[in-house]
Amino acid sequence: MHEGAQNFLRLWQSVVDDRDAKGIEQLLADDISMGAPPYWNRIDGKETVGYLLGIISETIVNFTYHRTWVDERELALEFTGQVGDCELQGIDLITIDDTGLITRLDVMIRPENALAALRECVAPRMLEFFERRNE
């Protein structure tokens, strides 16, 4: 396995397991671009994506990684968890740069009710975040 990817994977799984929002943010490149599950338009920048990932990691309980694929600096990480009463399965598609930071992250989850439940929990808190930032 690509050494940078191997180091990244160990760090990433550790901060995600610990729900360590600060540690998660430290693994994001300044210009990270994220494709979130509900929306087509991308969310950009370390501060915003870091905040969003912090909320998501608080919202999905029993978050567990399963199969992982690594091809050079491209990774695919399968996970399962629950939002409220909804079981979910998802994937993180991750691109890391040559310093081991995430430059691109796309997240997809199934089924539809879990996706809607996640959005309903996360969207109001992101709206507050944007409103605070614009004050």
Added chain:
Amino acid sequence: MHEGAQNFLRLWQSVVDDRDAKGIEQLLADDISMGAPPYWNRIDGKETVGYLLGIISETIVNFTYHRTWVDERELALEFTGQVGDCELQGIDLITIDDTGLITRLDVMIRPENALAALRECVAPRMLEFFERRNE
């Protein structure tokens, strides 16, 4: 790359590119289990999954594979396409058996409006399929 996986990948991308429903079905194990994007409950069996994949391949236009990951008999295939006015990105998580047939397939797509549009196109046709089969 695992030789069986390499052969499978070449065949699979060919039948999907050609929207060859019969060719797709021939790459499914009899006891295939599929996790479809909208539902948590799985869809089982070659006939049902083959029919569903045929409908999905007719419904998603401009279907294109991008990044692919292979780890022994586990594959992750990223794709993009459109349903109606909705752009979509998705992933096929595939397990093949030692004869190169799919035993497990999980499909996740984003964003939410594309997932809903896909379900709205596919669900009525699957309902007809189940009704016909039960006549």
